[in-house]
Amino acid sequence: MAYFDVHTQESLIRKWARQLRAVVASDRSQVPIASLAQARGISRIIEIPLHSDGLLARDGNELVIYLNKQLGVSRQRFTCAHEIGHTYLGNPLLNDSSTKGEVGKDKGCYVEFTQQNSIDEYLCDIFAVELLMPREAVESLLNQYGASIRCVQRISSIFGVSLSAAAWRMAELDRENLGVIWFKKMGKPNCPEDVRLRVHWGVFPHQQRTYLPRYDSAKADSLVVKSFLSGQVVEGPEKMDIGSVRGLKHLVCKRFYNTVLCLVFDNVPASRVTDSHLKTLPI
Ligand SMILES: [Zn+2]
Structure with a gap:
């Protein structure tokens, strides 16, 4: 993806998140994250001990998400959504198997911490927020509770996200x-x-x-x-x-x-x- 400016990218990645959510029909508030990952060509999600929260890797012809097994379920869901976001950002190591081996010690796998681009990290967080907490539903909770601790707790339990992610979403949608x-x-x-x-x-x-x-x-x-x-x-x-x-x-x-x-x-x-x-x- 050519880098134009971060605001254009931000609205694009939000749009992609909404489109992906619409791909898997579900009437549950908590989006079926594993099915959405599958819809993006990720064949497996594996929990392992990790120093970071998670990473997206190429394993042969497969894309795999590794999640830190020590994280709570809500943090894992956010991390998984974040890693799905990376599939949209056109990292050549993910898309082109001819670059295999260029990442040195990581056996040709693309790993999160080799990526220097913090804009991508920011965009993937935005993607996760948009994917896991639909705007309209959060706005209706905001109307009901006002911007408050109670509202953060409701967002967190309804959408299966951490209190931090819920507070972030509430703050950005508050007027x-x-x-x-x-x-x-x-x-x-x-x-x-x-x-x-x-x-x-x-x-x-x-x-x-x-x-x-x-x-x-x-x-x-x-x-x-x-x-x-x-x-x-x-x-x-x-x-x-x-x-x-x-x-x-x-x-x-x-x-x-x-x-x-x-x-x-x-x-x-x-x-x-x-x-x-x-x-x-x-x-
Ligand atoms: Zn990342």
């Missing part, structure tokens, strides 16, 4: 300028014993560029820390100073195991059904 930061209780590489709630991962789909320094820590009086200590949904205004995420924001935070999911709103949306209100509703 407001919503971003997501995951904090994790951990040390720094150069100071492993200095354990704090630190930036682990984040996404701000409505912004051109966001810089989030990994390992930046949440302040001791932050709502992030409060939600970690209480285990409850904690929300309110907070002045942020993490990379390019600065100034007064409205945060909604919830602890999950040793992490905190933090929804970052630019403003307090007047019409939002808050997570604290939801908690008091009868189930």
Whole structure:
């Protein structure tokens, strides 16, 4: 595929994901990922011990997806969708068996980590998000629950994806300028014993560029820390100073195991059904 610009590629790969989903008729919310892989010419999906989440390889005339057997089911589904995405990006090592052997130690197989192109990695993540969580269905959950922790949990359980993938999809389809930061209780590489709630991962789909320094820590009086200590949904205004995420924001935070999911709103949306209100509703 010729590289024109990333936005054109992004809309193309989203279109391919929607087309692929339509190939296998299913009325289930959780797309039949193995059948979709098969429809893309992948003959086997194999779970093995791996250092990465997964990889797509050529084995003779076959295309095979290897998945890290230690990942949970939802992470495996996302990884599998990501690897299917690679079949669209025209990697010559996948398409042309005459290049076999050029990858050296990997016995002619194309393996994920030999690929330098991080744009492809980004596009394959976009592909997975679009394939696993249909826009209309997520938008209808957003209308029902508003952008909230509850909505993230519903997306995750309905579509069989991780909370991270669900939060990403919710943020990108929300009409407001919503971003997501995951904090994790951990040390720094150069100071492993200095354990704090630190930036682990984040996404701000409505912004051109966001810089989030990994390992930046949440302040001791932050709502992030409060939600970690209480285990409850904690929300309110907070002045942020993490990379390019600065100034007064409205945060909604919830602890999950040793992490905190933090929804970052630019403003307090007047019409939002808050997570604290939801908690008091009868189930
Ligand atoms: Zn990849």
